[in-house]
Amino acid sequence: MKHPFRPFTKLFRYNRPGRPLQVPPADGPEASAPEDSLSPRIQDSLRAMNAVFHYPKNADYVVRELLLGERRCAVLHIDGMTSRTDLEDFVLRPMQQAAPLTAKGEALAQELLDRVLPTGTGKTETDPRKIAQFILGGNFAVLLDGCPEAVLCEMQGFSRRGVEQPVTETVIMGPHQAFNENMRTNLSLLRRILKTPDLVDELFYVGKKAQNPLAICYMESIANPALVEEVKRRVQGIESDVVYTSGELAQLIEDKTFALLPQLLLTERPDRAASFLMDGMVLLVYDNSPYAVAAPATLAAFLHSGEDTSLRWQYGLFIRLIRTLGMLVALFLPAVYNALLLYHQELLPAELLTSLLEGHAMVPFSVTAELLLMEFTFNLINEASLRMPGHMGSTLGIIGALVLGQAAVSANLISPALIIIVSIAGLGTFALPNYPMSIALRIRRICYILASAFFGFTGIAALVTLFLFCDCALESFGVPYFAPFAPKMPHNPDLFLRLPLYMQRMTPPMFRPKQRVRSTAPRGWDPQEGKLP
Amino acid sequence: MNNRIGEHELLVLLTGLFISQLLIPGSLAPVDYAANAAWVSVLLSMVLGLGFALISAWLLRGGDYFSACDLLGRASGLFSGLLGLLFLVLTAVCFRGLLDTLEAYILSLTPRALLAGLLLLCLLPGCFFGSAPISRMLSFYAPFASLLFLAVLLLALPHNAKLTNLFPLFGDGARRLAIDGSIGAVSYLWLFVLLIERRRCKRPLRTGLLSVALSALFLFVGYLSYSLLNAPGSPSETSAPLQQITTFSGYWRFFQRTQSVFVFAWAPLLLCASAAGLCYCGRCLGHAFGMEDPRPLFLPLGVVLLCLAAPSTERAPVWLRFVIEQKAWRALSLPPLLAPLIAWSLRQRKARRQTHA
Numbered sequence: 001m002k003h004p005f006r007p008f009t010k011l012f013r014y015n016r017p018g019r020p021l022q023v024p025p026a027d028g029p030e031a032s033a034p035e036d037s038l039s040p041r042i043q044d045s046l047r048a049m050n051a052v053f054h055y056p057k058n059a060d061y062v063v064r065e066l067l068l069g070e071r072r073c074a075v076l077h078i079d080g081m082t083s084r085t086d087l088e089d090f091v092l093r094p095m096q097q098a099a100p101l102t103a104k105g106e107a108l109a110q111e112l113l114d115r116v117l118p119t120g121t122g123k124t125e126t127d128p129r130k131i132a133q134f135i136l137g138g139n140f141a142v143l144l145d146g147c148p149e150a151v152l153c154e155m156q157g158f159s160r161r162g163v164e165q166p167v168t169e170t171v172i173m174g175p176h177q178a179f180n181e182n183m184r185t186n187l188s189l190l191r192r193i194l195k196t197p198d199l200v201d202e203l204f205y206v207g208k209k210a211q212n213p214l215a216i217c218y219m220e221s222i223a224n225p226a227l228v229e230e231v232k233r234r235v236q237g238i239e240s241d242v243v244y245t246s247g248e249l250a251q252l253i254e255d256k257t258f259a260l261l262p263q264l265l266l267t268e269r270p271d272r273a274a275s276f277l278m279d280g281m282v283l284l285v286y287d288n289s290p291y292a293v294a295a296p297a298t299l300a301a302f303l304h305s306g307e308d309t310s311l312r313w314q315y316g317l318f319i320r321l322i323r324t325l326g327m328l329v330a331l332f333l334p335a336v337y338n339a340l341l342l343y344h345q346e347l348l349p350a351e352l353l354t355s356l357l358e359g360h361a362m363v364p365f366s367v368t369a370e371l372l373l374m375e376f377t378f379n380l381i382n383e384a385s386l387r388m389p390g391h392m393g394s395t396l397g398i399i400g401a402l403v404l405g406q407a408a409v410s411a412n413l414i415s416p417a418l419i420i421i422v423s424i425a426g427l428g429t430f431a432l433p434n435y436p437m438s439i440a441l442r443i444r445r446i447c448y449i450l451a452s453a454f455f456g457f458t459g460i461a462a463l464v465t466l467f468l469f470c471d472c473a474l475e476s477f478g479v480p481y482f483a484p485f486a487p488k489m490p491h492n493p494d495l496f497l498r499l500p501l502y503m504q505r506m507t508p509p510m511f512r513p514k515q516r517v518r519s520t521a522p523r524g525w526d527p528q529e530g531k532l533p
Numbered sequence: 534m535n536n537r538i539g540e541h542e543l544l545v546l547l548t549g550l551f552i553s554q555l556l557i558p559g560s561l562a563p564v565d566y567a568a569n570a571a572w573v574s575v576l577l578s579m580v581l582g583l584g585f586a587l588i589s590a591w592l593l594r595g596g597d598y599f600s601a602c603d604l605l606g607r608a609s610g611l612f613s614g615l616l617g618l619l620f621l622v623l624t625a626v627c628f629r630g631l632l633d634t635l636e637a638y639i640l641s642l643t644p645r646a647l648l649a650g651l652l653l654l655c656l657l658p659g660c661f662f663g664s665a666p667i668s669r670m671l672s673f674y675a676p677f678a679s680l681l682f683l684a685v686l687l688l689a690l691p692h693n694a695k696l697t698n699l700f701p702l703f704g705d706g707a708r709r710l711a712i713d714g715s716i717g718a719v720s721y722l723w724l725f726v727l728l729i730e731r732r733r734c735k736r737p738l739r740t741g742l743l744s745v746a747l748s749a750l751f752l753f754v755g756y757l758s759y760s761l762l763n764a765p766g767s768p769s770e771t772s773a774p775l776q777q778i779t780t781f782s783g784y785w786r787f788f789q790r791t792q793s794v795f796v797f798a799w800a801p802l803l804l805c806a807s808a809a810g811l812c813y814c815g816r817c818l819g820h821a822f823g824m825e826d827p828r829p830l831f832l833p834l835g836v837v838l839l840c841l842a843a844p845s846t847e848r849a850p851v852w853l854r855f856v857i858e859q860k861a862w863r864a865l866s867l868p869p870l871l872a873p874l875i876a877w878s879l880r881q882r883k884a885r886r887q888t889h890a
Contacts, residue, residue, distance in 0.1 A: 343639075343793075344793045344794075346793070347793065347794065455640060455643070455648075455651075456639065456640070456793075457639070457793055457794065457796045457797065458635055458639055458640055458796055458800060460797075461796050461797050461800040461801055462651070462652055462655045462800065462804065463655070464797075464801060465655055465656070465659075465670070465800070465801040465804045465805065466654075466655040466656075466658060468670040468673060468674065468801070469655075469656075469658045469659040469662060469666055469667065469670055469808070470658060470662075472662070472665075472666035472667075472669035472670045472673065473535060473658075473662035473663075473665075473666035480669060482669055482672075482673055485672065485673055486542070486668075486669035486670070486671075486672035486673040487539050487541060487542050487665075487668075487669055487672065488539070488541040488542070488672060
């Protein structure tokens with residue numbers, strides 16, 4: 001029997017369901033499993049490599065077959081990732097013009113490297129998956145008939161960003177170069193600062209499906225081997241299909257994922273990264289990400305800027321104190337203002353209290369509601385100006401700060417004092433040199449505002465205690481987050497205070513470095529000698 | 534749960550615990566009876582505390598409290614359980630003190646039970662994380678609290694201190710002072726923490742003595758300032774120097790207004806002390822029940838603490854008044870005090886037998 005309402009259901013079915021997607025079998029009948037090693041026959045080796053690359057479906061996988069003397073060869077690469085002109089000039093032409101190879105078997109590959117290919121790097125490999133991994137890095141592989149090994153050479157030719165100025169860690173004095181998305185470039189930037197063979201970078205691949213290279217860097221004579229092993233253990237334990245950025249990488253290896261504060265430090269400055277290495281920390285330089293991850297991280301490191309050591313100690317100390325004060329202001333000022341107006345009015349002088357209350361009298365919201373509204377608006381403007389392209393971002397900031405603020409005060413939506421309070425707190429947030437930490441502070445600031453709304457200073461004090469309990473329980477790779485303050489450890493005068501460089505003689509003991517003393521006499525010259533007449 | 538506590542952390546924790554016990558308006562404060570001569574009784578209680586630290590460290594050399602309890606065989610659980618109860622009572626008194634102060638000076642309109650519940654939520658994570666984060670928090674916080682204390686003294690003393698207020702030097706007589714000194718020494722019952730952590734600490738005796746001396750110095754300065762600021766015979770409240778100085782009228786006007794700021798000094802300190810007390814209570818009871826991880830105990834212990842702390846003193850039932858009075862503490866502190874002594878004598882007897890054999 002036909003359904004009586006069928007015409008109507010047809011009429012109103014605006015989205016006709018198509019055929020549901022069939023879940024493909026894990027291994028279809030056509031899929032051939034790639035072999036474990038290459039064969040001496042080039043046809044078999046090519047078949048194995050094609051299976052890995054899903055050839056011919058994969059459009060940018062290129063197999064260039066040619067003759068080297070009488071011997072069949074194949075050059076494999078990814079179109080667009082290798083330099084085509086270099087490939088033609090330094091690989092294809094020499095191979096076509098070379099005299100026939102005389103060696104046999106595995107020695108063929110070595111002879112090709114020794115006699116024909118004029119490339120700086122070269123190695124041999126038999127595993128098709130490893131060969132594929134190498135090719136995907138923008139390099140090429142050569143298969144030779146009669147040889148069960150492939151010759152692998154580096155010839156990256158994909159477009160990359162140059163070394164530019166830092167975006168999130170800008171300084172006035174100090175180097176003006178930042179990491180970019182290329183791991184090799186980043187490592188070279190590090191090596192340009194630390195010209196020592198003591199700097200070790202071990203290569204790992206992260207991701208189960210799409211493997212990206214990651215360099216774990218450390219100073220062999222300084223870093224604690226247990227720390228290095230722990231970093232390697234966590235990196236090798238990553239089971240994610242693909243890790244896109246170093247931010248994701250940091251999330252996958254950090255200690256406590258539910259803690260609010262960042263437990264690993266991301267930096268885009270090679271000079272800071274180098275100083276972390278010299279402190280005995282381990283640095284993770286990940287391909288495709290302009291930020292290096294430093295582990296372990298402590299609170300003090302988040303308050304430091306790359307500029308602090310470039311400046312004379314008096315200036316560095318002053319700036320660092322301002323920054324620490326800025327952090328405290330950013331964290332507590334709105335909440336304290338809220339508590340003062342709601343609970344502790346006796347603390348304010350009568351004139352100031354009158355002025356504040358008068359400003360607030362025409363506003364139809366409570367102080368807490370005002371504060372939360374302003375916090376939301378401030379964060380909204382901040383987020384929008386970040387996402388806006390180029391100069392529009394700064395324009396939006398000006399509009400937000402001046403026009404909206406002025407209009408809100410004129411419309412009696414916000415009291416003028418509150419705009420000052422939120423602006424100062426916002427400035428304090430931006431004074432922090434670490435972006436993830438400043439976001440954490442913004443979140444905590446809102447919590448403090450809510451606590452002060454309910455219990456005044458008591459609420460703030462109780463919440464400070466709660467947060468400090470949580471923060472003090474934090475550890476980054478076994479190093480307490482508040483070290484070397486809590487627990488107390490010996491340290492250089494370079495934490496909240498920054499004193500002269502010659503006083504900084506220790507490698508920070510909290511990382512338990514191999515080399516305890518950095519230098520016994522940083523200013524190893526005698527000031528009494530060599531005085532000019 | 535992280536209980537890896539270092540020497541410096543233990544020092545700060547013990548000092549914080551001693552100070553917190555004498556900082557609150559409870560029955561411990563020597564200012565109750567000794568009034569202007571309280572600073573003398575503070576010194577006397579320090580001597581008693583040092584004696585306790587010395588004797589207990591000597592009795593337990595080579596071991597800690599739990600290992601001493603284990604020597605007692607079947608009674609082991611009883612002794613550690615009683616110590617757990619002592620910690621619970623000390624914590625309850627500390628927490629009640631915090632609530633009393635808040636109720637009296639800052640949040641008089643907020644229901645006490647609600648305040649107690651919310652503050653308990655703040656201190657429970659501290660117990661769960663273990664004694665190490667609590668002591669780290671105290672280490673981190675100590676400079677700020679000390680600065681606030683220093684600010685109180687600097688703002689109050691130069692304008693209002695009178696040296697004549699110190700006389701008569703021994704107040705109402707040496708007997709009163711001795712009684713107050715012995716009462717004050719009860720706060721050094723927190724030294725049981727040192728006995729529990731003895732093995733982790735490289736120099737336990739030094740840590741114990743230093744913590745007693747430091748806390749006594751802090752309190753001595755506080756009570757001395759109090760005496761300098763108040764004429765003998767002036768009405769005194771049952772609270773400790775910091776709170777007393779900041780609330781007492783008759784000196785710099787600016788200062789009278791600013792007392793609520795000092796909630797940032799004493800509230801975190803008292804919360805830390807409560808969290809530490811509950812943590813050690815859980816550890817002692819865990820040892821008594823043979824539990825390796827005492828964390829499941831903290832939630833029920835928190836509920837018990839809430840029951841002990843939430844009712845105000847006026848509305849408290851008779852049993853609660855008994856529990857929070859000194860008599861109960863003294864009774865509870867006796868068996869844990871005896872435990873090291875019994876263990877020591879057992880060890881001595883064992884050694885004698887071995888030498889005879």
